Amino acid sequence: MKLAIVGPGLIGKSVALAAQRADAGVDIIEIDRGESLNDAADADLIVLAAPVAAILDILQNQSHALRTAVTVDTGSTKKQIVAAARAAGLERFVGGHPMAGGSTSGPAGARAQLFEGRPWFLVAHGALAEAVARVRQFVTMLGAHPVVLEDDGSEHDQVMAAVSHLPQVVATTLVIVAAQAAGQRLAWAGSGLRDTTRLAESSASMWEGVLATNAAELRPLLLELAGSLTELAGELDNPERIRELFAKANRYRALL
């Protein structure tokens, strides 16, 4: 098997390690983003493991190499990426999103077990059935659970706006407000602030493309949260309202 991986960061390197673990004979070509995909034209499978904006760029400009080989990406949003592939006429492209990685990035954190037991969403919409089957088999080989979605990626992006992108931007914004208010006394923080803002370690290079391509889904949730916090600011000394709010949050949290 010849595997081409574009973008050797945390995800790309982990794909390489997981593939080698499953098949010691796999032939892997690593391609930096920005480089030509010509060497990947005879690959059995191409994995685009780059930030969302770079994936869009590759789909729009490197469509020749992607016409022959089955291709999957790892971007955190799917609707715009799948639409770009379809617009470029790439029927062997299957949109993909492994739920793995967290706030760390870079190849140093890569490991063969990264995808073990984790969902890997696949957007089958508009792709050849044989390409979907091949990608499904491949992510299973990496240890992931393929979750094949039948729509154009809209449901995935809506749900990710709520369960991934919203917590990310909240953690990022919260750590700034909390740290500026605490000033020299930030060291008084306990594990509560640390847990709540762990995602604030995430880097913009991964997130700028995610937020830009999912702005329409994320914006109303951000405004809803801002509205809830504003309303709460006027109810802090209303114990009945606080009890209702915490009881509701306790119930939802128990579902996680």
Place this chain on the structure above:
Amino acid sequence: MKLAIVGPGLIGKSVALAAQRADAGVDIIEIDRGESLNDAADADLIVLAAPVAAILDILQNQSHALRTAVTVDTGSTKKQIVAAARAAGLERFVGGHPMAGGSTSGPAGARAQLFEGRPWFLVAHGALAEAVARVRQFVTMLGAHPVVLEDDGSEHDQVMAAVSHLPQVVATTLVIVAAQAAGQRLAWAGSGLRDTTRLAESSASMWEGVLATNAAELRPLLLELAGSLTELAGELDNPERIRELFAKANRYRALL
């Protein structure tokens, strides 16, 4: 040593266990909140380990027993509690706040190590020096690091609004918005949402008094955060702005 503990929850039970570990001969009286403190009048030390509203109630209504014994509380806000003790003429009362416990509550989670190496803030303002020295020695015996504050608790409450109360109400509000938006797909959430909303497990019974007694400090921070989120909602597709925001958050997060 005779130790009276009012409120046998996570903190109260852990105080009992830590005291017994340090001194096997300690004589401990556990008093439920709402019960009379008459039995505690000859104690060497009284610990008020009840929710903030209950501590305020005890200070206002049980001042007789608290006149003779050195007393410390464990409430998460300090200014109103210390002011209530001073208004009741309790010179042996020292305001206290152990930074321990997290989102769990109830005696089942109690352990002798709970305070080990954790700060225990003490508000000395208006208390007899000998009472402060006694409480300082006591919390050290429990394994905590006493941090004696010289003001009336204002700085403590300001900093806690930023590093503890703000993350709490954000986690509580966020889990509701995220779960309602994700609906039946909440199971697609990864560790990001789980970490960011861990505090949403906290119960209202502890928090309603904290929020009510620190509303003046917390309100402007909540409004500031709501303002930042609203502004961000309009900048999601502005990569330059996202890069600035994430870079700032990365720097503050590294200080934690």
